[in-house]
Structure formats: C-alpha cells, structure tokens
Amino acid sequence: MKPITHSRRDFLKATGLSASGLILGFPLQIQAASQPGDLPFEPNAFIAISPETGITLTIPVPEVGQNTRTALAMILADELGADLQAVNLHQAGPRNDVGQQMAGASAGLKRAYPVLRIAAASAREMLITGVAKHWNVNPDRCHTDNSQVFGPDGQSMSFIEAAAYGGNQSVPNAPTLKLASDFKYIGQDIRILDAQEIGMGKTQFAVDALPEGVRFAVLLRCPVLGGKLLEFDAAAAGKMRGVVDILQVGDKVAVTATNTWIAMEAAKRVRAQWDEGEYASESTKGILARQKAALDNPAETRVAQGDFESAFATAPIQLEQEFSGPFLCHSPMEPPNCTAWFHKDRVEIWTGCQSLNGLYEALPEYTGLPHERIACHQLRIGGGFGRKLDHDFIIEALEIAKLVDYPVKLMFTKEDDIRHSVYRAADRYRYRVGMDLNGYPLALQEINCQRARSWRDSAFTRYFKHAERKFTRLDLPLVTGPLRGPHDNVSCFTQHSMIDAMADRAGIDPLDFRLALLGDQKVFRLLGWAEPPAEDPVMANLVRIIRDRSNWKGDPSYGYGIAYFEKNQSKVAVAALAPKAGGSRPIEKVFVALHCGRIVNPLSARAQMESGVIDGLAAALYQRIDVQDGRVIQKNYQDYPMLAMPECPEIDIFLSPSEAEPKGLGETAYPPTMPATISALADATGRRTTDMPVFG
Amino acid sequence: MLRFDFLKPKFIKFLFLRGSTKDCRLYNQKRERIGVIMSSIDLTINGNLHPLADVDPAMPLLWALRDELGLTGTKYSCGVGVCGTCVVLMNGQAVRSCILPVRAASTAEITTIEGLSKDGTHPVQEAWIEEDVSQCGYCQGGQILSAVAFLEQNPQPDENSIRQSMATNLCRCGTYPRILKAIQLAAGKKTVS
The missing domain is CATH 3.10.20.30 (Beta-grasp domain)
Structure with missing residues (x-):
C-alpha cells in the first residue's frame, strides 16, 4: 500500500486530551478537503480513498490484541457504507491529528467510536454530494452500500471512482449518523480481520522489524532499582565472535552483536560492579513490616461521609480484617523491545507502544530531534497489559542507537522483562466495619499503603453512611505503574473479601448480601433492612443474571464465589465455581455478565472476558513478585506462572444488550475474577485466603 | 522510587570495544580448546x-x-x-x-x-480463523504448529488429551477456550459454540 501523506490532515484537530477522556473538536469552518480529481480523497485524518490506496482506514489506537482494528473497521464500514472486507487498515504511528492513541484504561474503542463515526459519516456525505452533482440528481435520494454510491434511478458508482468527486465537497458541519437499525456490522460477531496473516506468521510485530544492517542489543542493568554502575570488565565478552560493541549507557552496559543470542551470551560474560544504593536491603518481608506499620499510623485521612469513629464504636457488630495483594508484572509474550536507527540528521524507530499520544509529545526530548526528523513506526504489540504504556524500552533503545551508526534492536530477555518491569504495586488493606444485627452496613474505615485513586469515589464507601479512608504512600523498591485495571485490581479483591466477611458474620448468603447492598427491593426487605445502602439496578441485574446462569449454590459438589466490578460505567459480575473434590482445575466454571454499552463486536467482547478471567485466575492462584536484597527473585514463566490450558475453566459469558455508547471492556473481567475465585475456594475448602495468591 | 524518576536519559561515558579480527581469532582459539568451533x-x-x-x-x-x-x-x-x-x-x-x-x-x-501452507489453508490454520482464536497473536504460530504435530499423532483426541498436550503452550491473552475449540474443529469434532 502506498504510504499516506500527512497533507490536508491538520484540519481535524484534537482539541482536548485529558486523563478523563477525549473531546475531539471538529473545526467549525467548512473548507474544501481537496480539489476535484485530487487523489486520494482524504476527507479527514482517518480515511483515504483512491485507486492506489483503496479504501484505507488509519487505525489510531495501538493493537495489543484487544481487536480494536477490526472494531474500528466495522464502524467505518457501517457509517461509510463500505464493504468491510474491502477496508485496508493502516496502523498509525504517534501523531497529533488522530485524537486518542492509547491502548489503556479500556478506553481505545470507547474514545475512538464517536470520533470515527463522525469522520466516516462526513466522508459518506461528501461522496454522495459530489456524485449527486455529477449525476445531476438530488443527494437526499442517494445512498451508499457495498462501497458504492447509489442514485435514485438505478445509477451506481464505486467509492474508488466516486473519490474523484468527493474531494471538492465541503466537509459537513454535522453529518447525519446512521441509525443503529441500519448497522450491518456493528453488533455482529465479526472475526478478527488480521487472523489469516497471524496464522501464517506474516504479521509484523514490533520485534520483527529488521532494518538493513541491524545489530541486536541486550542491556545489563543493575539488579537493584536506582543502583549505579561503578565499573565493568568486558574483556571476555568483547572477545566473543559476533559481538559488535560493548557500550556504557548511563548506569547500564549495552552489548550489541550480529544476533540476539550472541548479545545475550556476551552480556552474561560482562562483569559489572554496582553501587546498589538505598534499596539493596529491601525484601518482601521488610515491605510487609513497613506496610503493617503504615496501617497502624496512616499518614493521611479523608472522610468520605459521616463520622466513622462514633458510628463504629456504637455498632452492634464490629469486624476488623486485612487483605493484601503482591507485586505483579505484566510479562507479555512479546517482551518489551524497540528498534532505533539514527541516521545523520534523522531517526527511525520501530516499536509497539501502548501510549502513542505521550510518545508523540516526548519523542523530540528522547531523540533531540524535531518531529519532522522522526519517523516512528507502530507495529502490532504482542501483548501489553499496561507494560508498554511506559517508554523505558524505547528510551533505552534510543540511548544505545545514539552511540552507534547502525540500527539497533534492543531486546528485553524474559528475565529482563520480569526483573525490570513496571510492577503492579503490592498493597495491603485494613478494614474496620460496623454493622447492625441484620447485617446492615453502618461504618467503614479503609486503610491502605498506596495512593487511592480518589478519596470519595470508592466502590465500597458508597454502602456506608459513615466512611473514611486513610493511606500512606510507601516508597517501594520497584518501579510501579498500571497493570490491567490499575487502582482496582487489589482493592476489588480486598473489598469483596470484606463484603464476604460481612455476609458471613451476618449469616447471609454472599450473593443475596450483594443484591441487598445494590438495592434489590425483594432481598433487602427480606433481610429486615429499612432502606438499601445503595441503588445500582444495572449491577443488581447482572448479579441476578449470574445467580440464574450459575444455578447459584445449586450443586453441593461446588464452592461458589461472586464479585463484581465497575470501571468507567462498564459493569461486570463474575461467579466462580470450585470443585469440592479438588481435581486438575481449581476453578471449573466461571460465569460472567457484562454491561458496557453497545457492544461493537460481541465475538471480541467475549474474547476480552475470557482473557480477563484467565488472567485473573493466574493472579489469584499463582502470581507474585518477591524482592530479596533489593532484587526481584522471580525470573521466568517457571516461577512466575501463567494459567495453562489444563487449568482453564469453562467460561459462560452473558453480554447485556444496550443502546448506550460503547464503554471499555479490556480490563473489566480481570479484577473481579480474583475475589470470585478466592471466595469459591473458601466456600469449597472452608479456608479463606486473605493474602493473594492462593498457592504462593 | 516514583515511576518517572527513572526515565531521565543519562550518558556518563561510553566505552568502545569493537571486536577486532585479532580478538575474534583469540576467541576462536579458546573455543576450539574447549571443543566448540x-x-x-x-x-x-x-x-x-x-x-x-x-x-x-x-x-x-x-x-x-x-x-x-x-x-x-x-x-x-x-x-x-x-x-x-x-x-x-x-x-x-x-x-x-x-x-x-x-x-x-x-x-x-x-x-x-x-x-505450514502456501496460502493459510492448512486445516488447523482454518480452524484458528473459524474459532477466532487470536488476540495479540504473538504465541499463535507456536500454538498452531504444536496442534498440527499433536493431531498428526492423535487424529481423534478427547478434550483431556488436547488440554494435556497443550499444557506447556502458554498464552498470556488467555485464548485457551478457543484454542481448544479450534483443535476439536480441526480434528473433525465440532463442538457447540
């Protein structure tokens, strides 16, 4: 495919990029997008149509396996009236004219959906107007379908031909969007468009970029965070055949070689002396002691509502419990990597980065070059889970590439990936809860050791008239950052474990107890509660769906566990079933009910639910990162296990129909699977795990 | 340590140790002595x-x-x-x-x-598309080839033997339910999806 130029693209401007969401502003002035016959027809930054390009959609959002590429192609095809199979996909590198370019916070599709619909509807109206003029017919009586414009008297013209007439039309100010009833693709099960190429090994991932003359690099980093390189002896490594350069890069040593294996072997032979610095005595045990001390004397207090202390003091039932989650790392199958090549006056970069808006902003600083001298190619990402939101691996590759005159591919070995990650922070939560004799929640205190996302907006405090939250932000010996559902993937476990403890103490079934918390009329009245603690009919409905589909507590040979989770208006409820007799699968069945607005591609939505469940099971059952002498102990999949196929449960998924705008779903099933799993095992065995993971 | 404290590029110095022909010869002599050439x-x-x-x-x-x-x-x-x-x-x-x-x-x-095939039409490749297996896709080449070798030896496998045979093919995205279905499909044992 011919590369698409960036000309004429700057009239579609992203006017607001914020952490909370994207507001993409279309300029009010109407301007000609291109001259008659000027091809390709590029009505905006997303779409190009010409005989050379075909119908090409620029995909702004990084593809990490969430299948945004297919979903965006479906949206384009529907609004434009194109044949889905005829849409070519062009993966955008970091840019400033295509809006949100992040695969994170479950937001990729959610943010792109409204923008792309308007972009595609604009293109449709321009094509129709242009062709209608040529035919001398009323444009209101024309329509598009199957990549063609159809006229009132049986005329038709392919989009490729029509592109020549669409270009001289003004960009519509407020194009008319299609009705959902006219969607051909959105809402249907559409298989991943890249499937055949992936199955043939043709798909280019970031790691597959091999520019002419590329050398392969591995970095030796201090095993302790923040350590300084004192000296190193590269004599033995330097003698290895195939080693090209051994370079000091800040406090790291880079080995470049004619292939990755030689670089890895040579790096093992570099003898480095480190000043390991302030974290060298850190350990998992030491962190636990500091966490406990921090829970006793939290640094900050915020009152969510009411007066916790007096309400707790007078509560007929008082509970106090602690729960914790360990450090985790993402460990995607494709370890972080980046290829960079400094030419005389420009740089070329090949990578797979989840946060391209941030990368665009930062590249001039990282490279020392202005944007026009930077070419950054974004390739498919072999798994991200938040790891590739960070730019550390891109910065490191650039640091090495600056020192040499050949292209360098920096590869993290799996050991590097696990030992130099951006970890999900270990955290510990202490709860004090007061209830009345009917189990009605009265007072809550939640204390933890990392910064809470928001003081007032806790999934838990909403059930209590008197609630306060306290925290201390501990300095940790590992770099910490987002991992699938950050902020929530420890607290969802701790909060639902506490809800289970409350239900247990009050003698109420944990599912019924949750229905009462969520305001299910029938249930909270039966429990003798005067009013519901909260009203969340959508979540309550998901819980009822799960109850019915799982035949809740209907089979005495299973232990049952339930939890739910909400993020950015996506809601999901999960039930897990653990066989009491044990067996090869700790959890045999999982039931998921999801409500996340309109589901663009149910087949992909199910895949994301399956993914979140399987990921959540591994985290609940096995995964932990430990620190000893300041170093991460785990090093590969043997001691940092993934769930494997023999343990994979049957997963039943219910997708709740909705006409609302799509919300995110990539993260949603992960957090609640952990508490549901642990509760199911507690129900099956009578022993409850308070510190994840179960088998660790 | 905060996440972004660590992102400041810093160059103290760099050492240049391009492997010379002489070094390579010495290395090879040493490798030969220990039996690797x-x-x-x-x-x-x-x-x-x-x-x-x-x-x-x-x-x-x-x-x-x-x-x-x-x-x-x-x-x-x-x-x-x-x-x-x-x-x-x-x-x-x-x-x-x-x-x-x-x-x-x-x-x-x-x-x-x-x-594996010229045009992606090996039955296992086709089953992978049919069951919409891939997420990120990075591990799928290894998964497909493992399934091909397994099905050669076990043309009519039951579910348990598929699960066991694929036990050491990890997928971080969690595509196992669909891998299982795709192998069953390729084996001619269609399951209800």
Missing part, C-alpha cells in the same frame, strides 16, 4: 536449503531463523523452552527452537509457521 551448517527450512556460514553450532535454532534468515514468524518469549511460543516442526515433531541447538536441526526438515 564455529562451523557452517545447512538448514532445510520449509523445503528450502539455507546455508549458514560461520555459526556457533550451540546457538539455538530460533536465532538462526529470526536474526540470520529473517524468518520472523517464529517468536521469542521465554528462551528456556517453557512457553512454546517458538515451536517449529522438526521432521513433523513440535520442537522448541529457543533451546534446540542449530547443529541438531542441520539434518532435519524444519517447518516454520510461514511454511
């Missing part, structure tokens, strides 16, 4: 002969495929033979190319994912 190896990959000159015979096949021959369909992940991402077929058997010395592959017929 660089050699030329011919690999037969997807029916084509690929001569590799001057290669350490202990180097895993994976890196010969990816870095020397540019056959990047075979992927690196764990490097120690536990995840199955790098699986290729050697005389029809699934082997882990990240731990298979290139010398051990020299007399064999190697099939990588690029060579």
Whole structure:
C-alpha cells in the first residue's frame, strides 16, 4: 500500500486530551478537503480513498490484541457504507491529528467510536454530494452500500471512482449518523480481520522489524532499582565472535552483536560492579513490616461521609480484617523491545507502544530531534497489559542507537522483562466495619499503603453512611505503574473479601448480601433492612443474571464465589465455581455478565472476558513478585506462572444488550475474577485466603 | 522510587570495544580448546536449503531463523523452552527452537509457521480463523504448529488429551477456550459454540 501523506490532515484537530477522556473538536469552518480529481480523497485524518490506496482506514489506537482494528473497521464500514472486507487498515504511528492513541484504561474503542463515526459519516456525505452533482440528481435520494454510491434511478458508482468527486465537497458541519437499525456490522460477531496473516506468521510485530544492517542489543542493568554502575570488565565478552560493541549507557552496559543470542551470551560474560544504593536491603518481608506499620499510623485521612469513629464504636457488630495483594508484572509474550536507527540528521524507530499520544509529545526530548526528523513506526504489540504504556524500552533503545551508526534492536530477555518491569504495586488493606444485627452496613474505615485513586469515589464507601479512608504512600523498591485495571485490581479483591466477611458474620448468603447492598427491593426487605445502602439496578441485574446462569449454590459438589466490578460505567459480575473434590482445575466454571454499552463486536467482547478471567485466575492462584536484597527473585514463566490450558475453566459469558455508547471492556473481567475465585475456594475448602495468591 | 524518576536519559561515558579480527581469532582459539568451533551448517527450512556460514553450532535454532534468515514468524518469549511460543516442526515433531541447538536441526526438515501452507489453508490454520482464536497473536504460530504435530499423532483426541498436550503452550491473552475449540474443529469434532 502506498504510504499516506500527512497533507490536508491538520484540519481535524484534537482539541482536548485529558486523563478523563477525549473531546475531539471538529473545526467549525467548512473548507474544501481537496480539489476535484485530487487523489486520494482524504476527507479527514482517518480515511483515504483512491485507486492506489483503496479504501484505507488509519487505525489510531495501538493493537495489543484487544481487536480494536477490526472494531474500528466495522464502524467505518457501517457509517461509510463500505464493504468491510474491502477496508485496508493502516496502523498509525504517534501523531497529533488522530485524537486518542492509547491502548489503556479500556478506553481505545470507547474514545475512538464517536470520533470515527463522525469522520466516516462526513466522508459518506461528501461522496454522495459530489456524485449527486455529477449525476445531476438530488443527494437526499442517494445512498451508499457495498462501497458504492447509489442514485435514485438505478445509477451506481464505486467509492474508488466516486473519490474523484468527493474531494471538492465541503466537509459537513454535522453529518447525519446512521441509525443503529441500519448497522450491518456493528453488533455482529465479526472475526478478527488480521487472523489469516497471524496464522501464517506474516504479521509484523514490533520485534520483527529488521532494518538493513541491524545489530541486536541486550542491556545489563543493575539488579537493584536506582543502583549505579561503578565499573565493568568486558574483556571476555568483547572477545566473543559476533559481538559488535560493548557500550556504557548511563548506569547500564549495552552489548550489541550480529544476533540476539550472541548479545545475550556476551552480556552474561560482562562483569559489572554496582553501587546498589538505598534499596539493596529491601525484601518482601521488610515491605510487609513497613506496610503493617503504615496501617497502624496512616499518614493521611479523608472522610468520605459521616463520622466513622462514633458510628463504629456504637455498632452492634464490629469486624476488623486485612487483605493484601503482591507485586505483579505484566510479562507479555512479546517482551518489551524497540528498534532505533539514527541516521545523520534523522531517526527511525520501530516499536509497539501502548501510549502513542505521550510518545508523540516526548519523542523530540528522547531523540533531540524535531518531529519532522522522526519517523516512528507502530507495529502490532504482542501483548501489553499496561507494560508498554511506559517508554523505558524505547528510551533505552534510543540511548544505545545514539552511540552507534547502525540500527539497533534492543531486546528485553524474559528475565529482563520480569526483573525490570513496571510492577503492579503490592498493597495491603485494613478494614474496620460496623454493622447492625441484620447485617446492615453502618461504618467503614479503609486503610491502605498506596495512593487511592480518589478519596470519595470508592466502590465500597458508597454502602456506608459513615466512611473514611486513610493511606500512606510507601516508597517501594520497584518501579510501579498500571497493570490491567490499575487502582482496582487489589482493592476489588480486598473489598469483596470484606463484603464476604460481612455476609458471613451476618449469616447471609454472599450473593443475596450483594443484591441487598445494590438495592434489590425483594432481598433487602427480606433481610429486615429499612432502606438499601445503595441503588445500582444495572449491577443488581447482572448479579441476578449470574445467580440464574450459575444455578447459584445449586450443586453441593461446588464452592461458589461472586464479585463484581465497575470501571468507567462498564459493569461486570463474575461467579466462580470450585470443585469440592479438588481435581486438575481449581476453578471449573466461571460465569460472567457484562454491561458496557453497545457492544461493537460481541465475538471480541467475549474474547476480552475470557482473557480477563484467565488472567485473573493466574493472579489469584499463582502470581507474585518477591524482592530479596533489593532484587526481584522471580525470573521466568517457571516461577512466575501463567494459567495453562489444563487449568482453564469453562467460561459462560452473558453480554447485556444496550443502546448506550460503547464503554471499555479490556480490563473489566480481570479484577473481579480474583475475589470470585478466592471466595469459591473458601466456600469449597472452608479456608479463606486473605493474602493473594492462593498457592504462593 | 516514583515511576518517572527513572526515565531521565543519562550518558556518563561510553566505552568502545569493537571486536577486532585479532580478538575474534583469540576467541576462536579458546573455543576450539574447549571443543566448540564455529562451523557452517545447512538448514532445510520449509523445503528450502539455507546455508549458514560461520555459526556457533550451540546457538539455538530460533536465532538462526529470526536474526540470520529473517524468518520472523517464529517468536521469542521465554528462551528456556517453557512457553512454546517458538515451536517449529522438526521432521513433523513440535520442537522448541529457543533451546534446540542449530547443529541438531542441520539434518532435519524444519517447518516454520510461514511454511505450514502456501496460502493459510492448512486445516488447523482454518480452524484458528473459524474459532477466532487470536488476540495479540504473538504465541499463535507456536500454538498452531504444536496442534498440527499433536493431531498428526492423535487424529481423534478427547478434550483431556488436547488440554494435556497443550499444557506447556502458554498464552498470556488467555485464548485457551478457543484454542481448544479450534483443535476439536480441526480434528473433525465440532463442538457447540
């Protein structure tokens, strides 16, 4: 495919990029997008149509396996009236004219959906107007379908031909969007468009970029965070055949070689002396002691509502419990990597980065070059889970590439990936809860050791008239950052474990107890509660769906566990079933009910639910990162296990129909699977795990 | 330490140690003394002969495929033979190319994912599309080839034997339910989806 130029693209401007969401502003002035016959027809930054390009959609959002590429192609095809199979996909590198370019916070599709619909509807109206003029017919009586414009008297013209007439039309100010009833693709099960190429090994991932003359690099980093390189002896490594350069890069040593294996072997032979610095005595045990001390004397207090202390003091039932989650790392199958090549006056970069808006902003600083001298190619990402939101691996590759005159591919070995990650922070939560004799929640205190996302907006405090939250932000010996559902993937476990403890103490079934918390009329009245603690009919409905589909507590040979989770208006409820007799699968069945607005591609939505469940099971059952002498102990999949196929449960998924705008779903099933799993095992065995993971 | 404290590029100095011809000779002499010599190896990959000159015979096949021959369909992940991402077929058997010395592959017929079929129409490849297996897709080449080798030996497998045979093919995205269905489909045992 011919590369698409960036000309004429700057009239579609992203006017607001914020952490909370994207507001993409279309300029009010109407301007000609291109001259008659000027091809390709590029009505905006997303779409190009010409005989050379075909119908090409620029995909702004990084593809990490969430299948945004297919979903965006479906949206384009529907609004434009194109044949889905005829849409070519062009993966955008970091840019400033295509809006949100992040695969994170479950937001990729959610943010792109409204923008792309308007972009595609604009293109449709321009094509129709242009062709209608040529035919001398009323444009209101024309329509598009199957990549063609159809006229009132049986005329038709392919989009490729029509592109020549669409270009001289003004960009519509407020194009008319299609009705959902006219969607051909959105809402249907559409298989991943890249499937055949992936199955043939043709798909280019970031790691597959091999520019002419590329050398392969591995970095030796201090095993302790923040350590300084004192000296190193590269004599033995330097003698290895195939080693090209051994370079000091800040406090790291880079080995470049004619292939990755030689670089890895040579790096093992570099003898480095480190000043390991302030974290060298850190350990998992030491962190636990500091966490406990921090829970006793939290640094900050915020009152969510009411007066916790007096309400707790007078509560007929008082509970106090602690729960914790360990450090985790993402460990995607494709370890972080980046290829960079400094030419005389420009740089070329090949990578797979989840946060391209941030990368665009930062590249001039990282490279020392202005944007026009930077070419950054974004390739498919072999798994991200938040790891590739960070730019550390891109910065490191650039640091090495600056020192040499050949292209360098920096590869993290799996050991590097696990030992130099951006970890999900270990955290510990202490709860004090007061209830009345009917189990009605009265007072809550939640204390933890990392910064809470928001003081007032806790999934838990909403059930209590008197609630306060306290925290201390501990300095940790590992770099910490987002991992699938950050902020929530420890607290969802701790909060639902506490809800289970409350239900247990009050003698109420944990599912019924949750229905009462969520305001299910029938249930909270039966429990003798005067009013519901909260009203969340959508979540309550998901819980009822799960109850019915799982035949809740209907089979005495299973232990049952339930939890739910909400993020950015996506809601999901999960039930897990653990066989009491044990067996090869700790959890045999999982039931998921999801409500996340309109589901663009149910087949992909199910895949994301399956993914979140399987990921959540591994985290609940096995995964932990430990620190000893300041170093991460785990090093590969043997001691940092993934769930494997023999343990994979049957997963039943219910997708709740909705006409609302799509919300995110990539993260949603992960957090609640952990508490549901642990509760199911507690129900099956009578022993409850308070510190994840179960088998660790 | 805060996340972004760590992102400041810093160059103290850099040391330049380009491997000279003399160094290489010394290295080779040492390698010869301990019984390892660089050699030329011919690999037969997807029916084509690929001569590799001057290669350490202990180097895993994976890196010969990816870095020397540019056959990047075979992927690196764990490097120690536990995840199955790098699986290729050697005389029809699934082997882990990240731990298979290139010398051990020299007399064999190697099939990588690029060579499984000309046009992606191997029944296992088709089943993978039909069941919409892939998420990120990185491990799927190894998964498909492992399934191909397994089905050659077990044309009518039950669910448990599929699960066991795929036990060391990890997928971080969690595509196992669909891999299971795709293998059942390829084996002619359609299940209700």
